[in-house]
Each structure stands twice: as C-alpha cells, then as structure tokens.
Amino acid sequence: xxxxxxxxxxxxxxxxxxxxxxxxxxxxxxxxxxxxxxxxxxxxxxxxxxxxxxxxxxxxxxxxxxxxxxxxxxxxxxxxxxxxxxxxxxxxxxxxxxxxxxxxxxxxxxxxxxxxxxxxxxxxxxxxxxxxxxxxxxxxxxxxxxxxxxxxxxxxxxxxxxxxxxxxxxxxxxxxxxxxxxxxxxxxxxxxxxxxxxxxxxxxxxxxxxxxxxxxxxxxxxxxxxxxxxxxxxxxxxxxxxxxxxxxxxxxxxxxxxxxxxxxxxxxxxxxxxxxxxxxxxxxxxxxxxxxxxxxxxxxxxxxxxxxxxxxxxxxxxxxxxxxxxxxxxxxxxxxxx
Numbered sequence: 543x544x545x546x547x548x549x550x551x552x553x554x555x556x557x558x559x560x561x562x563x564x565x566x567x568x569x570x571x572x573x574x575x576x577x578x579x580x581x582x583x584x585x586x587x588x589x590x591x592x593x594x595x596x597x598x599x600x601x602x603x604x605x606x607x608x609x610x611x612x613x614x615x616x617x618x619x620x621x622x623x624x625x626x627x628x629x630x631x632x633x634x635x636x637x638x639x640x641x642x643x644x645x646x647x648x649x650x651x652x653x654x655x656x657x658x659x660x661x662x663x664x665x666x667x668x669x670x671x672x673x674x675x676x677x678x679x680x681x682x683x684x685x686x687x688x689x690x691x692x693x694x695x696x697x698x699x700x701x702x703x704x705x706x707x708x709x710x711x712x713x714x715x716x717x718x719x720x721x722x723x724x725x726x727x728x729x730x731x732x733x734x735x736x737x738x739x740x741x742x743x744x745x746x747x748x749x750x751x752x753x754x755x756x757x758x759x760x761x762x763x764x765x766x767x768x769x770x771x772x773x774x775x776x777x778x779x780x781x782x783x784x785x786x787x788x789x790x791x792x793x794x795x796x797x798x799x800x801x802x803x804x805x806x807x808x809x810x811x812x813x814x815x816x817x818x819x820x821x822x823x824x825x826x827x828x829x830x831x832x833x834x835x836x837x838x839x840x841x842x843x844x845x846x847x848x849x850x851x852x853x854x855x856x857x858x859x860x861x862x863x864x865x866x867x868x869x870x871x872x873x874x875x876x877x878x879x880x
Contacts, residue, residue: 545625547582547591548684551600554624555686559600559643562619563612571689573603573648578655583683586766595634597627598641601683603648603693613645648692652700655679657874660699666850669707671877673862674760681760702758706848712816713842714859715752719745719804720834721857723823726800727831730793739788742796746784749803751862753777756811761862763871776813780806801832808838817841 545553555574563572580595581587587596604612620629620641630639644651652660656676658668681697688694703711722741730738747764750771754761757774761767772778780803787799801823812818819837826833839856846852858864861877870876 544589546585547580547587547596547599548576548585550598550625550627551576551582552684552686554598555600558620558624558629559602559616560687562616563602563604566615567604567608567612570604570608572605573601573685573688573690573693575601575603575683575685575688575693577601577651577683578644578679581766583679584762584766584770586769597631598624598629598643600643601651602643602645603651604645606647606650609645609647613643616641616643616645648696651693652680652696655874656700657877660696666704666707666848666854669703670711670854670860671874672860673763673871673877674754675763675862675871676874677760678762682762704848706846706851708755708758709816709842709846710851710854711859711863712752712755712811713839714857714863715748715755716822716834716838716842717857718748718859718863719752720836720839723797723800724826724829724831724833726797727793728829730796735793738793738796742787742790742800745800746788746803749780749784749800749807752807753780753810756807756814756816758814776810777807779810780804797832804834817845 560574563570576583576599578599578601580599581591582596582599602612602616617640620643623629630641632639633642646654649659649661656672658664658671660680677700681700685693685697702708722745725741726738726745729735729741747767750767751761753771753774754777757777759770759774762770772781783799783802783806785799787796787803790796790799804822808818808822819835819841822835822838823832824835825831843852843856862871865871
C-alpha cells in the first residue's frame with residue numbers, strides 16, 4: 543500500500559531533510575510539518591490526488607536570519623529523488639521545477655495562509671476575514687518537529703473564534719437560512735422546479751457550515767465540506783435529512799428534509815451551550831411554506847456582550863458567509879476588503 547502524503551513527508555524529513563539541515567546548523571531551533579494546501583494536509587488524499595501538487599512537500603520553519611541560507615542549502619544538497627518521487631517539480635501555482643521544502647518562519651507561514659498575524663491578538667474584523675480552509679492550512683496538518691513551540695502556540699491561538707464572534711457567525715448562518723427557506727416552496731409553486739432545487743442545495747450547504755460552527759470545527763472548502771460534515775460527532779445526524787432534501791422529487795419533501803435537519807442542528811447548538819429555541823422553524827406568514835423563527839437569531843445576538851460584535855450588521859458574518867467567490871476565499875488580501 544502506498545504511503546499517504548503525510549507519511550511520505552515525514553519520511554522525507556527524517557531520512558533526507560533533517561540530516562542535511564541539522565548537519566549544517568546543529569542546535570538551530572526549527573519546526574517541520576506538512577501544512578498549507580493539498581488534500582493530504584487534511585488526511586484525505588488518495589490515488590487520484592497524485593496527479594498534481596502531490597509529492598515531496600514539507601514546511602520547514604526556521605529563524606528569519608537563516609531562511610535564505612537553508613533554502614539555498616537544500617537546493618544544492620537534496621538528491622534528485624526520494625522513495626521513487628522527484629524532489630523537484632512544478633506546481634499549479636509555480637511552473638518552476640524546484641524543491642518543495644517551503645522554508646520560512648512560523649509567523650510568515652501563518653500570515654501567508656491567513657492574511658493576518660496570529661502571533662498577536664486578532665481584531666474582530668480579522669477573525670471575520672478568516673475562512674475555515676485558511677485556518678485548516680495552518681492547524682489541520684501534522685507537525686513532525688517543533689523545537690520551541692512557536693508553531694504550536696500559533697495553532698492554539700487559532701483553535702476557535704472568541705466566544706462572542708462565535709455567537710455572531712452562528713447567528714449569521716441562521717439568518718442566511720431564514721432568508722431563503724420559504725423560497726424552496728415558492729419557486730416550485732411558480733413552476734421553477736430547478737430554482738427550488740438550487741435554493742435547497744444552497745440551504746444544505748449553509749446547514750453543513752452551521753453544523754461545523756456549532757461543533758467548533760473549522761469547515762474546509764467545498765470539495766471536503768460534506769466529508770468533514772459526515773465526521774462531526776453530533777451534527778452528522780443531519781446528514782440523512784439533508785440527503786433526502788436534495789434527492790426529493792417535490793418541494794414539500796425537499797422542505798421537510800431541510801426542516802428536520804435544522805431541528806437537529808438547533809438541538810446540537812443547545813447542547814454546545816449556545817442559545818437556541820425548541821422549534822427553530824415556523825409558518826411563513828399565511829403561505830404554505832416554512833421559515834426560520836427570528837427568535838433563533840435574536841437569542842444568539844442578545845447573548846453577545848462585546849460592543850464591537852454587537853455593532854456588526856445582521857446576516858453578513860465572516861468572509862465565507864458573505865461570499866462564495868473562489869478568488870475572494872483564496873486571496874486573503876481580497877477578504878480584508880470588507
């Protein structure tokens with residue numbers, strides 16, 4: 543059985559990279575990990591993952607004054623291959639054929655993925671500029687060596703939102719659900735069956751995002767969102783009704799699946815210690831559709847004490863809640879332009 547990307551990276555460090563670096567800089571504090579982009583960072587790579595950007599990749603974190611020297615040393619001393627894989631190859635973001643040991647400081651690694659400096663306290667706006675995928679690219683991968691604990695300190699600071707910011711983003715997902723839940727039926731009754739399915743799919747995506755939030759888990763980007771959701775300890779119970787909603791042949795069954803999922807998520811929310819209501823849905827005016835009860839959002843917002851968070855607009859939330867534009871979600875500089 544072929545090794546996973548993480549297993550390959552660890553062996554590459556142990557047998558090749560670390561001896562080269564320790565031999566030249568004995569006693570130098572450093573950290574080594576497999577972080578950044580790639581399915582292997584989340585432990586989700588398989589045979590198909592190997593057709594691009596997969597291989598001998600490693601993050602080597604060293605003091606700032608030796609970054610260039612370490613990178614040059616590896617460029618000169620690394621063998622052509624290890625374990626049957628080339629040590630130098632092009633990637634989708636860099637056509638140059640070069641080694642893929644990313645040598646930098648722990649701080650620079652984090653800033654490159656997040657767009658903010660997590661070695662200090664983040665502002666509310668900075669927390670909201672983060673995406674789950676960006677955080678996972680710093681916290682989700684395996685750390686092999688961390689001599690002084692700097693990388694571990696960064697990962698601990700990114701463990702989860704501050705409490706009031708957490709309540710705000712959970713409230714935002716409920717507000718987003720409330721914006722469109724009645725449209726599942728309204729579109730279909732106007733003859734727009736495709737529109738009803740599109741709305742239902744959007745709401746299922748928001749529900750999966752909400753499931754991660756109430757379980758205090760950073761959600762990955764779209765390719766792995768469903769896989770991650772299915773692994774949540776409690777919120778995964780909503781997977782079956784969401785499946786039924788998206789497979790349903792008519793809007794009533796579609797709506798029923800979504801409503802069941804939202805009831806389950808509301809219960810998980812309460813178990814997590816957040817304000818909730820026993821019944822998160824209600825009739826939408828006098829129409830035969832259901833919507834989200836405003837009380838769900840109101841209770842969450844009322845529990846926020848930080849005046850900066852309380853002043854935030856309802857229903858906007860974090861970067862991945864106010865945009866699904868891929869360019870925005872992968873470019874931290876664009877996420878900060880709110």
